[in-house]
Structure formats: C-alpha cells, structure tokens
Amino acid sequence: MRRxxxxxxxxxxxLLGASGLELLRNRRAKFEEVGDGVLMTVAMPELLPTxxxxxxxxxxxxxxxxxxxxxxxxxxxHSVPVDQRSRVVKIQYNPWKERxxxxxxxxxxxxxxxxxxxxxxAIARATTLDRVRVGRVSALxxxxxxxxxxxxxxxxxxxDRDLLAPQSxxxxxxxxxxxxSVFSRWVGIFVRATQSAEQTFAIKTxxxxxxVSS
Amino acid sequence: xxxxxxxxxxxxxxxxxxxxxxxxxxxxxSRPRSADARDDFAGSSARRARDDFAGSSARxxxxxxxxxxxxxPRARPREPSRPLAPGKREPSRPLARPAGRPxxxxxxxxxxxxxxxxxxxxxxxxxxxxxxxxxxxxxxxSDLSRIRMTRIGQRIVAAPRVPWWGRLESRVITALVCLGxxxxxxxxxxxxxxxxxxxxxxxxxxxxxxxxxxxxxxxYDGYVKAxxxxxxxxxxxxxxxxxxxxxxGELAADDPAAVRELLHELLRREADLVELQAQGPHSAxxxxxxxxxxxxxxxxxxxxxxxxxxxxxxxxxxxQGSLAAIFALDxxxxxxxxxxxxxxxxxxxxxxxxxxxxxxxxxxxVYRAIGAxxxxxxxxxFIAGFLLARATTRKLSMLSDAMLRVAGGxxxxxxxxLGNDELGxxxxxxxxxxxxxxxxxxxxxxxQRVGAWQEMARRIAHEIxxxxxxxxxxxxxxxxxxxxxxxxxxxxLRSSVEIVEDEIESLRRMVTSFSRFAKVPEAQLxxxxxxxxxAEFERAYGxxxxxxxxxxxxxxAPPSLAILGDRQLLKQCLVNxxxxxxxxxxxxxxxxxxxxxxxxxxxPGFVELRVDDNxxxxxxxxxxxxxxxxxSTRKEGTGLGLAIVKKVVLDHNGEVRVEDSELGGAxxxxxxxxHEPPG
Numbered sequence: 001m002r003r004x005x006x007x008x009x010x011x012x013x014x015l016l017g018a019s020g021l022e023l024l025r026n027r028r029a030k031f032e033e034v035g036d037g038v039l040m041t042v043a044m045p046e047l048l049p050t051x052x053x054x055x056x057x058x059x060x061x062x063x064x065x066x067x068x069x070x071x072x073x074x075x076x077x078h079s080v081p082v083d084q085r086s087r088v089v090k091i092q093y094n095p096w097k098e099r100x101x102x103x104x105x106x107x108x109x110x111x112x113x114x115x116x117x118x119x120x121x122a123i124a125r126a127t128t129l130d131r132v133r134v135g136r137v138s139a140l141x142x143x144x145x146x147x148x149x150x151x152x153x154x155x156x157x158x159x160d161r162d163l164l165a166p167q168s169x170x171x172x173x174x175x176x177x178x179x180x181s182v183f184s185r186w187v188g189i190f191v192r193a194t195q196s197a198e199q200t201f202a203i204k205t206x207x208x209x210x211x212v213s214s
Numbered sequence: 215x216x217x218x219x220x221x222x223x224x225x226x227x228x229x230x231x232x233x234x235x236x237x238x239x240x241x242x243x244s245r246p247r248s249a250d251a252r253d254d255f256a257g258s259s260a261r262r263a264r265d266d267f268a269g270s271s272a273r274x275x276x277x278x279x280x281x282x283x284x285x286x287p288r289a290r291p292r293e294p295s296r297p298l299a300p301g302k303r304e305p306s307r308p309l310a311r312p313a314g315r316p317x318x319x320x321x322x323x324x325x326x327x328x329x330x331x332x333x334x335x336x337x338x339x340x341x342x343x344x345x346x347x348x349x350x351x352x353x354x355x356s357d358l359s360r361i362r363m364t365r366i367g368q369r370i371v372a373a374p375r376v377p378w379w380g381r382l383e384s385r386v387i388t389a390l391v392c393l394g395x396x397x398x399x400x401x402x403x404x405x406x407x408x409x410x411x412x413x414x415x416x417x418x419x420x421x422x423x424x425x426x427x428x429x430x431x432x433x434y435d436g437y438v439k440a441x442x443x444x445x446x447x448x449x450x451x452x453x454x455x456x457x458x459x460x461x462x463g464e465l466a467a468d469d470p471a472a473v474r475e476l477l478h479e480l481l482r483r484e485a486d487l488v489e490l491q492a493q494g495p496h497s498a499x500x501x502x503x504x505x506x507x508x509x510x511x512x513x514x515x516x517x518x519x520x521x522x523x524x525x526x527x528x529x530x531x532x533x534q535g536s537l538a539a540i541f542a543l544d545x546x547x548x549x550x551x552x553x554x555x556x557x558x559x560x561x562x563x564x565x566x567x568x569x570x571x572x573x574x575x576x577x578x579x580v581y582r583a584i585g586a587x588x589x590x591x592x593x594x595x596f597i598a599g600f601l602l603a604r605a606t607t608r609k610l611s612m613l614s615d616a617m618l619r620v621a622g623g624x625x626x627x628x629x630x631x632l633g634n635d636e637l638g639x640x641x642x643x644x645x646x647x648x649x650x651x652x653x654x655x656x657x658x659x660x661x662q663r664v665g666a667w668q669e670m671a672r673r674i675a676h677e678i679x680x681x682x683x684x685x686x687x688x689x690x691x692x693x694x695x696x697x698x699x700x701x702x703x704x705x706x707l708r709s710s711v712e713i714v715e716d717e718i719e720s721l722r723r724m725v726t727s728f729s730r731f732a733k734v735p736e737a738q739l740x741x742x743x744x745x746x747x748x749a750e751f752e753r754a755y756g757x758x759x760x761x762x763x764x765x766x767x768x769x770x771a772p773p774s775l776a777i778l779g780d781r782q783l784l785k786q787c788l789v790n791x792x793x794x795x796x797x798x799x800x801x802x803x804x805x806x807x808x809x810x811x812x813x814x815x816x817x818p819g820f821v822e823l824r825v826d827d828n829x830x831x832x833x834x835x836x837x838x839x840x841x842x843x844x845x846s847t848r849k850e851g852t853g854l855g856l857a858i859v860k861k862v863v864l865d866h867n868g869e870v871r872v873e874d875s876e877l878g879g880a881x882x883x884x885x886x887x888x889h890e891p892p893g
Contacts (some may be wrong), residue, residue, distance in 0.1 A: 061431050062548075063555035095438040096543065098515045139448025159563055159570045183583075190582035191575060198559070 024151055027203035032131065033211060036138055039131040040071070040150055046201045047127050047154045048091075050120060050128035055156070055198070059119065059204040065094040067126055068155045068197075073135045076147040076208055083135035093119075102126050106133075127154075142211040154199035225645035268644040287522050352595045383607035390599030391592075398588045398595070405584050413577050420561050420573070434551050445541045446517035452480050452490065453523045453537040460525035473525075474498040486542045488515055494535020496525050514543040520659050566689075609637040616644065625652055664861045667843040671854075672732035674846060675725045682725070689714045724852065731843070731854040737780040737865035741889050743769040744811045744821055747781050751809070752789045763804035766792065771811035775821045780887045783862045788825065791856035791882050795827030799879065802830070806877055820887050837872040859884075 029042035037205050047067055048055055067089040073082045090103040097115075100122030104112040116122035133151050270410045286668035378384055456476060459465040465472050477490045489501035508515045520536035563570050566579065609632045619627035625648060655792040693711045696704050792807050806828040814820035814875035832840055839845050841860040846853035859882070863870045868886040875881035 058555070061555070062551065063554060063558075064436070069317070070472050085322060095435065096514055158558075185567050187576070187579050187583040187588070188569060190579040190586065191569055191571050192579070196570070 024202045024204035026206035027152075028207075029150065029205040030084055031134075031205075033137055034131075036136050037133045038073075038135045038137060038140070038211075040134045040208075041128070041130050042122075042130070042152065042203065042205065043128040044152065044167075044201055044203060045124070047125050047156050047199060048123050052199075057147070059123075060089065061073040061092055062093045062095050064090055065126075066090050068097040068158050069129060070083075070153045070155075071129070071132065071134050072152075073148055073150045075141075076149060079121060082139060082148060085132070085134055087129065087132060089126045091122055095187055115125050137211060140211055142213045144210050147208040147210045150205045151202065152205075153200065156199040158197045181203075246418060250887045275282055299430050316618075320598055323447070336797050381607075382590065383603055384611060386603035386607060387596075387600055390603060391596050392850045394592050394595035398592050402584055404586045409577060409580050409584075413573070422788045423561050424558065427554060427561075430551075430554060432545075437547070442516065442518065443542070444537070445516060446521065448484070449518045449539045450521045452484075452539070453521045455480070456492070456537065457524055457526075465525070470496065484876060487539060488542045489540040490536075490539050492535060493520060494523065495533040496535055497521075501540075504557065509543065510540075514545050514548065516541045516543050606637070609633075609641070612639065612642055613644065616641075620648065625655070659673040660859065661864060664843060664857055667857070668732045670736065671728035671843075675728035675732060678721055679729075680724045682722055686715065686718050689718070727852040727854055731852075731858060734858050734861060735783070735815060737783050737862060739778045739780060739866065741891065742777055742779045743773065743780050743786075743824070744775040744777060745773050747779075747784050747788075748809060748811055750781070751785045754785070755789060755792065760863065761804070763795070764800075765804070765806045765851040767806075767808040769808065769857065772813075775813065776891075777821060777866070777870065778887045779866050779886065780862070784823075785867070787862050787884065788823070790859050795825065795829055795856050795879070798829035799827060804828075808877060813888075814885055817885075819890075820885050821888050822883040826875035826877045826881045827879040828875070828877040831878070839871065840872060856882075 025046075027042055032039040032041075048065065049058075053172060055065065057209050069087040069089070071085045071087070075082055076156075086107060088105045090101075090102050090105070091179070092103075094101055098117070100116040100119060102114045102116065102122050103126050104114075114122075114125060116125065129152065135148075140146065140148060169214075271490045289685075311753075399706055405596055452816070456465065456473070459476060465476055471497050473492055477492060477498055481487050481490050481500045481502060485505075488500070488506045490504060491501070492498045506513060517538070519538035519541050521538075523535045523537040562571060562572050565571075612632065616627045616629040616759035628645050628648065634639040668674065689711045692707060696707050698704050748768050748771050752766075755766070757766075775846055788809060792809070795807045796805050808824075808826040810826075812822060812824075814822045841856050843857040844853035845856075860870050863873045863884050863886070866886050868884060870882065870884050873881045873883055
C-alpha cells in the first residue's frame with residue numbers, strides 16, 4: 001500500500017510540475033440566462049495590470065496590446081467541454097485623436113469598438129468579459145444537479161511566429177545546414193518552458209452555476 | 215676410399231664429457247665396471263645378454279627420459295619393473311607429456327622441473343631455469359599475500375595477485391574514459407564559452423535594438439505632435455486668410471454663401487483637407503468626406519482646431535468665431551511604427567524547432583542539449599574504449615596465460631592466432647620460440663640418451679671383449695689336447711668347442727657393434743658439397759651385394775648444394791642406411807636402393823638426403839622409435855645403425871625422418887641446412 005502511494009506520488013509530481021504554470025485561479029463570476037444564451041461577466045485585471053510598467057509604457061507608446069480569451073464551459077465532474085468560445089480584445093492608444101480604442105472581436109460577429117479618453121477605463125473595459133456569451137441554454141441541463149463552471153485562459157500579446165524574423169529553412173536543408181537543422185531539433189527537445197504570451201492568466205469560476213428549473 | 219667407420223680398438227678416444235651426461239657417469243661409481251658386466255652376462259649367450267641389456271637399457275632410458283626437462287617423473291608414478299620378453303624392449307615414452315595424463319598439483323616449491331633441471335646439462339638448464347625464474351615469485355612470507363595460485367592446465371603456478379584496478383584492461387579503460395571525459399569536457403566547456411560569447415554578442419545587439427526602438431518612440435511622439443502643430447498652423451493660416459479676405463471686404467461676414475465658397479476654395483487647394491468648418495455668426499462648412507473617407511488602413515482623419523476666426527467688415531463690428539478642420543493622414547508611418555512595436559516584442563524571442571522561446575531558455579536548452587550530446591558521446595566512447603581495450607587486453611591475456619603455462623612447465627602451450635598486428639606477431643614469435651625450444655629439448659634429450667647408451671656400450675664392449683680371447687684360447691687348447699682315446703668324448707668335445715667358438719664369434723661381433731656405436735666421433739663441420747659426398751659414397755660403396763640382381767642407384771646431386779658437415783660421418787650415415795635397407799630386404803628378394811640429394815621442397819635453405827629401398831617398410835607408429843638405440847626388428851640387428859645416423863644428423867643441426875618410399879619400402883630422409891658462404 002505504501003509502495004503504491006509512493007508510486008502515485010512519484011508519478012504525480014512531474015504532472016503537477018508540468019501543469020504548474022497553468023494552474024487555475026478561482027474567481028467569482030456572474031452568470032445570466034438571457035434567451036438561449038448564458039452570459040458571463042468576470043474581470044481579469046491581472047492580465048493587464050496598471051502597475052506593470054512595461055505593459056503601460058508599451059500601451060502609451062501607441063503599440064497595440066492584444067488580449068485573447070479562451071472560454072471553456074465544463075460540467076462539474078466531467079472533463080469534456082460543454083461549450084468553447086474565444087474573444088480577442090485589442091486596446092490601443094491613438095495619439096492623433098488622443099484616446100484609447102478598445103476593439104472587441106468575437107468569432108462570427110462584427111468587432112465592437114469603444115473609445116476611452118482614460119487609460120484605466122479602457123484597460124478595465126478590455127480586461128473585463130462583460131456579459132460574454134459562454135454557452136447555449138439548450139445545450140445545458142437544468143437543475144441543481146447539473147452544475148457548470150467556466151475556465152478562462154487569458155493571454156496578453158500571444159507570441160506567434162509572425163512576431164519573429166522568418167528563418168530561412170532552405171539554407172538548413174543541405175550541407176552543414178542540415179546538421180544545423182538536426183541540432184536545432186536536438187536543442188528543441190530540451191526546451192522546457194515554451195513561451196506562449198507576455199502574460200498568461202487563467203481562472204476557474206467558483207462557484208459554478210446551474211440553470212434554475214422553470 | 216672406404217667410409218670411415220668407428221674403430222674396434224679400445225684405445226680409441228672415448229667420447230668426451232659433452233657426449234656423456236655427468237649424471238650417467240656418476241651413476242654408481244662404487245660398483246666395478248667388470249663386475250657389473252660379468253654379473254649380467256656370465257653364463258648366458260650373447261643374444262640373451264643383449265636382450266637383458268636391452269631391458270636394462272630401457273630402464274636406463276626411463277631414467278634418462280626422467281632427467282629430461284620436459285618429463286615429469288614425480289607427477290607420474292614410476293611403473294613397476296617387469297621382465298621383458300627376449301627381443302622386446304619397453305617402448306620409449308614420447309618426450310612431450312601426453313594430453314590425457316592426470317593432472318598433478320605442484321606447488322612452486324615442489325616443482326619437479328627444478329629437480330629435473332639440476333640433473334640436466336648446464337647449457338639447457340640455464341635456459342629453462344631462466345624460464346622458471348620468470349614466473350616464480352618471491353616466496354618470502356611478507357609477499358605471500360600478494361601471490362595467488364592459478365591453475366594452468368594441469369599445474370598450479372604462482373602469479374602475482376593483481377587487483378582489478380591494477381589490471382591492464384581496467385587501466386586502459388580508465389585511461390580511455392578519462393581521455394574521453396577530458397576531451398568531451400573540454401569541448402563542452404569551449405562550446406559553453408562559445409554560446410556565452412555569442413549570446414553576449416546577440417544580447418548586446420538585442421539591447422542595441424531595444425535602445426534603438428526606445429529612441430524611436432519619442433521620435434514618433436514628436437512626429438505626431440509636430441504633425442498636429444503643422445495642421446494647426448495650417449488651420450490658423452487658413453483662418454488668417456479668411457480674416458484678411460473679410461478685412462478687405464472681399465467677404466462679407468453676413469454672407470454665409472461667400473464664406474462657404476471661400477472654405478471650398480481652401481478645401482480644393484489643400485489636398486489632404488477633408489473638412490473645414492467655420493463656427494460662430496458666420497458658420498459655414500466645406501467638406502469632402504465622401505472623397506476622403508477615414509480608413510485605418512489607408513487614411514486617418516486628424517482633427518485640428520478650432521482656431522479663432524474673427525471676421526470683420528470695414529464698417530461693421532467684428533464677428534468672433536472659430537475655424538476647425540479635419541486633415542487626412544497617410545497611415546504608412548503608423549503602420550511602420552506598429553511594425554516596430556512588433557519587432558520590439560519579438561526581440562527577446564526565437565523559434566526553436568517550431569517553438570517560441572525566450573533567449574534565456576534557449577541558452578539553457580543549448581546547455582542541456584550539449585550536455586546530453588556529450589554524455590552520449592562519452593557513453594559511446596566508453597563502450598568503444600571498453601571493446602577496444604577488451605580486444606587488446608584479451609590478446610595480452612592470452613599471451614600472459616600462455617607464458618604462465620610455459621612457466622608452469624607446459625611446453626605444449628601455444629598462443630592462439632591473434633591476428634596480424636604487433637601482438638599477433640609477438641604471439642607467433644612466442645610460438646616459434648616454443649617450437650624451437652621443444653625441438654632443442656627433443657634433440658637434447660635424444661643426445662643425452664644416445665650419450666648414455668654410448669657410455670654403456672663402451673663399458674660393455676670393454677668388459678666383454680677382454681675375456682673373449684682367453685676363452686677362445688682355452689677352447690682351442692681343449693680341442694688340441696684331446697687325446698682321442700674316446701671317440702664319443704672327442705666328438706662331444708669338438709661339438710662343445712665349436713659351440714663355444716660360435717658364441718665367442720657372435721659376442722665379438724656384438725662387441726664390435728657396441729664399440730663402433732660407442733666411438734662415434736664428434737662431427738667436424740666444414741663446408742662440404744653434397745655432390746662430393748654422394749660421389750665418394752658411390753665410389754666406395756659401388757657394390758651393394760654380391761648378387762647381380764641387387765641395385766644401388768646414387769642419383770647425381772646438384773653441384774650447388776653445399777652444407778656445413780662432416781663428410782666422413784655423413785658417408786657413414788649413408789652406409790648405415792644402405793646396409794639397413796639391404797639387410798631388411800636381402801632375405802626377401804632383389805634389393806633396390808636409391809640415394810638422392812635435392813633441395814627440400816617448400817623449405818628454402820635446406821637439403822634432403824634420401825635413401826629409398828624396396829624393403830618391407832616401417833609402420834608409421836614405429837617410425838619415431840626406430841631411431842632409438844637397440845630398436846630393431848631384425849634378429850641379427852643391433853639397433854644401433856639408425857641411432858648413429860640420428861646422432862650424426864643432430865650433430866649437423868639437421869633432422870631425420872622415415873617416410874614411405876616410391877620403391878615400395880621405407881625412405882629415410884635426412885634434412886640438413888644449406889651452407890651459404892658469407893658474401
């Protein structure tokens with residue numbers, strides 16, 4: 001018995017270590033049932049904190065800051081997502097008009113643009129998911145036995161390969177370049193932490209919600 | 215010219231000390247020589263005496279064989295002496311120890327070789343003793359803990375106890391691993407330095423890029439401000455132009471149409487002007503929004519103003535208003551600026567195998583990759599070094615084992631095939647040395663035995679020959695003094711005297727053979743042409759027998775064959791061989807003997823003298839024994855002829871063997887080294 005516990009502990013430690021960066025913070029959220037949709041309101045100011053000097057400098061330098069939210073709804077006790085949405089929010093200072101522009105894009109819908117003269121207002125708007133549609137009521141079960149929760153993974157300025165200077169792969173396909181290609185793959189094996197964004201913050205809505213029986 | 219043969223004279227020079235082992239000469243000095251001979255031979259016929267002597271000689275051979283370095287009398291229990299049948303001799307034991315002999319346990323202190331070596335002659339004793347000393351460790355008590363007893367074949371020998379870290383294999387592997395670690399470690403360190411060096415350079419370049427971007431930010435801000443100031447200045451200029459027109463009276467303040475017309479005029483004149491609006495009492499608007507729509511990708515509207523606009527007429531009051539404008543801005547610079555922001559964000563990241571990582575993580579990954587690669591290389595080096603060291607030290611171990619076995623007395627030990635490298639050559643040379651050693655040992659043993667037999671034959675011949683003449687005279691006197699009174703007595707006396715005389719003659723012949731065998735002289739080696747030996751032999755021995763049917767062929771030898779040899783002794787060898795052939799075939803029919811000399815096939819540097827006959831031949835199992843003294847199948851033979859031949863051949867550093875003959879009988883082949891004159 002003790003040996004099995006030690007074995008489980010030994011197997012669990014690496015998993016916990018690997019998932020350490022993705023730990024979900026519990027966050028209280030507000031859910032509303034409107035029509036066939038479930039709307040969620042939750043704030044994630046940690047994604048773009050005003051105390052982050054570099055982020056604020058970048059924002060005030062008129063560089064666009066992009067926030068990407070991945071919203072997944074689970075039923076408690078289940079690991080299969082019930083619904084999954086994403087939202088992209090772009091906040092940028094317009095020096096010509098001296099105002100902040102917050103552009104919200106949901107898949108399949110036209111972008112919503114809001115203007116703010118105050119930076120903090122714009123940031124609050126950008127980092128708050130306000131009545132965002134997270135699921136369809138018809139896809140959920142009603143009653144207190146069917147408790148659902150949502151996880152939101154927010155990323156600030158996700159790093160994609162478009163950011164980086166393109167590598168000329170043709171030069172790595174022959175001669176010594178082939179060795180470089182092999183070495184690059186070899187080094188890639190030992191890359192532990194892959195950077196995905198400037199800042200990542202994930203939450204889990206606690207408590208969950210359930211649809212009241214009519 | 216007849217072949218020189220040993221003389222029957224007792225005064226002939228006796229074999230020197232080198233011919234007779236000291237141990238044999240000092241075997242029993244207290245026992246009178248004549249007494250021994252008389253005890254053995256008194257009252258018996260010559261044949262019985264020879265048979266008894268043969269039996270004792272066989273025992274003597276045993277003793278001689280026991281004194282040979284290669285034999286092991288202590289390990290092998292002495293067989294009880296048993297009476298031998300007349301005409302039979304105890305088979306001689308082979309020189310080398312048979313493989314099937316039961317193993318014996320011999321400690322270094324009780325090594326039989328040391329005892330055996332003491333009884334051997336000095337020259338070979340030194341060579342064997344040097345081998346023995348090679349493996350015998352110091353047996354002082356303080357060194358006993360360092361000695362291990364190792365069973366090698368049938369013996370247990372002492373060898374220094376070598377700890378694992380002292381073994382050559384361990385040392386080679388350790389050295390290779392250390393070298394590998396050193397090389398890989400040095401390479402890894404250099405690579406780490408290189409990575410740090412270039413990381414520093416790249417980091418410096420990145421920092422410079424960051425600085426450049428940081429410096430570019432105020433420029434953009436300044437550009438925006440300057441552009442706005444420019445727009446405002448242009449707007450104020452337009453306002454002043456409107457006020458000037460109003461002041462000149464060209465524009466009535468209360469005429470909105472005229473104001474609008476002027477604004478349109480300004481709008482047409484300024485290409486990037488989207489809208490111009492006058493506010494106040496003289497409000498008017500001129501715009502072309504439709505022509506220059508705002509588009510983030512193609513055009514940005516920049517609002518400017520309002521600036522004061524005071525229109526007055528020459529007579530009327532001043533109307534205070536304002537003028538505002540919207541300019542269309544090309545966003546190319548803004549796009550570049552955003553691109554600059556993207557570049558700034560990407561400066562700290564790189565892609566590795568499709569993954570985006572920061573440069574710090576990349577550096578750590580490079581270190582880890584180099585470490586893993588170094589470990590792999592080290593492991594491969596370790597395995598390769600292990601295999602290489604194993605292959606090399608295995609050969610050395612085989613060499614060492616063979617040497618230890620030889621040191622333990624097993625002269626049959628040989629190093630297996632080790633390849634063509636230096637170790638293989640060393641093993642082959644070692645095997646060759648052992649072959650030479652074994653050959654020399656066999657030769658030495660044979661010469662010791664023959665020497666012992668020669669000494670024994672000399673004594674016997676001396677002791678028997680002396681009383682023969684008085685006996686013969688006494689017999690003659692008996693026959694002469696017969697009064698002849700009694701016919702029966704006279705007949706009996708004559709018969710008895712004849713018997714005595716016959717036996718005396720038989721004994722005299724035997725003594726002659728003994729004496730001849732005992733007095734084989736030392737070979738006097740000098741350059742000799744083989745053809746001359748054959749020619750002289752043919753001239754002296756042209757008649758094989760008195761029978762016409764008997765044929766002796768002496769084939770002419772190439773005149774270039776020269777040896778270092780004693781011509782007389784070699785001719786004597788040929789005589790002995792031909793006589794043996796004649797004696798073996800004479801009773802069976804015509805005798806055919808052929809004597810040839812030719813270069814040895816496949817062995818440059820050697821010549822073969824060959825005597826073929828058409829006799830009954832010699833069985834393969836007896837071909838080694840026929841060269842032992844007193845080994846003969848003929849009743850009238852003494853078994854000394856071939857022994858003399860072999861001794862002479864060995865004195866010439868040659869070899870002799872028996873083969874099947876083309877003539878149907880046996881062929882005795884004498885192999886002698888050719889002599890190459892210096893220069």
